[in-house]
Amino acid sequence: MPKPFRLVSTIFLHKPYLYHVHIRFILLVLLLLMVAGCQTTMTPETPRITGRALLWHGWSDGEADFLEQLVDNFSAINPETRIITIAVPQGELLAQYQASTAQGIGPDLVIGSSDWVRPLVDAGYIRPIQDDAISLDDYRSNTIAALRYQDEMWGYPMALEPVALYYNKDLVTTVPRTLDDLLLDVNEEKSIAFVPRFEEAHWGVQTFGDGLFDEDGNFTLATSGFREWLTWLNEAQSNAGVILNRDGTTLQRLFIEGKIAYYVAKPTELTTIVEAMGEDVLGVTWLPAGPEGASGPLLPVETMMLSTASTKSQAELxxxxARYLTNTEQTRTLMRTLNRVPANRQVLVDSRVHPLISGFSQQARTAVTLPNDLDRQDLYTVGDLTYGNVLSGVKTPEEAVCDFGLAVIELQGYGPESYELPPGCSVESPNE
Known part of the structure; x- marks a missing residue:
């Protein structure tokens, strides 16, 4: 079959009138292409991102350097922006942010904890996230609940920080899946250790009951499982293989030295432990279940929050x-490089590739989010006292839980319709 250009040549040489028809057709096609090209050229350009922003965080030196790299990557994509990052000691970050924002000179963003939501919102120091500025489908319901207050979202979730069960593979053959199995497994040479405070030890409450609060935020102490959990702890501490100590630094050191088989702690300790022990000997899994179900540790969420001290242009930047640093790709990068447990559930945590992160990620599925209308720090203080009174023998679990309930009711100003106390415990007749 003749090639197309030979056919055109033939038309030109032997049938001139067909040549003119062909030329008109070509001109028409060219005209249409020119029109389409003009339409593309006339399309408005995407607005450029410009301006400056200040980001505060409490990350350590190595982590801060990597965060700086991510910010530099953002600036390379958006060359007319300048982002300045400042590291503030983690223990001072909240107070410094509150003080500077009160004066109108604070940062435009701060990486903090979901525990900060209520105090910062009540003070007017952070701005809500609009529905069209975040994809809520990227997060589990308990992650969203950690940042929801007054029917609005108050930050971009970065990483999840529930406690889970670290274990030494040289000392552990089979990981216990229930509390009963745990007690049978531990002994003086193969012990479990954790800090017996409200935040760190909350994980066992749900294994014996419904939890301290229902979905509507009602205080359901009567069916919570708190009394049963404290009873179990009080009896378990007589086992030589159960170490309850408030000195978390010492417990971490003993675990690293191979003197403890199991250690309950957050993923924020993972990098330190891996560097000291190596990945081959270390395991992480979810905490043991109880008679009423899976463990339920609290779910702190590392969060990017937006300051109310920003100008309109700074706020937009x-x-x-924030959306860039919490997108799927950056979240995956933070997981691989800094051992962050992804808050974005679109990031696959493959247990074969990231077994340690996977342990925390699986634990987060049953983690508990407390209502944000609680005064968290006061609640934790009262909770710590409750654990201390029981484990030191000052009060029985029944007495301590009743005192805890009455204190929470007073702190929150709950009416009778908002709480359910255990039998024998009432607001009218508190324990002496």
Whole structure:
């Protein structure tokens, strides 16, 4: 069959009138292409991102350097922006943020804890996230609940921080899946250790009951499982293989030295432990279940929050940066490099590739989010006292839980319709 250009040549040489028809057709096609090209050229350009923003965080030196790299990558994509990052000691970050924002000179973004939501919102120091500025489908319901207050979202979730069960593979053959199995497994040479405070030891409450609060935020102490959990702890501490100590630093050191087989702690300790022990000997899994179900540790969420001290242009840049640092790709990068447990559930945590992160990620599925209308720090203080009174023998679990309930009711100003106390415990007749 003749090639197309030979056919055109033939038309030109032997049938001139067909040549003119062909030329008109070509001109028509060219005209249509020119029109399409003009339409593309006339399309408005995407607005450029410009301006400056200040980001505060409490990350350590190595982590801070990597965060700086991510910010530099953002600036390379958006060359007309300048992002300045400042590291503040983690223990001072909240107070410094509150003080500077009160004066109108704070950062445009701060990486903090979901525990900060209520105090910062009540003070007017952070701005809500609009529905069209975040994809809520990227997060589990308990992650969203950690940042929801007054029917609005107050930050971009970065990483999840529930406690889980670290274990030494040289000392552990089979991981116990229930509390009963745990007690049978531990002994003086193969012990479990954790800090017996409200935040760190909350994980066992749900194994014996429904938890302290229902979905509507009602205080369901009567069916919570708190009394049963404290009873179990009080009896378990007589086992030589159960170590309850408030000195978390010492417990971590003993675990690293191979003197403890199991250690309950957050993923924020993972990098330190891996560097000291190596990945081959270390395991992480979810905490043991109880008679009423899976363990339920509290779910702190590392969060990017937007300051109310920003100008409109700074606020827009802050939103763009926050969305960038919490997108799927950056979340995956933070997991691989800094051992962050992804809050974004679109990031696959393959247990074969990231077994340690996977342990925390699986634990997060049953983790508990407390209502944000609680005064968290006061609640934790009262809770710590409750654990201390029981484990030191000052009060029985029944007495301590009743005192805890009455204190929470007073702190929150709950009416009778908002709480359910255990039998024998009432607001009218508190324990002496």
């Amino acid at each position: 802050a939103i763009t940066l």
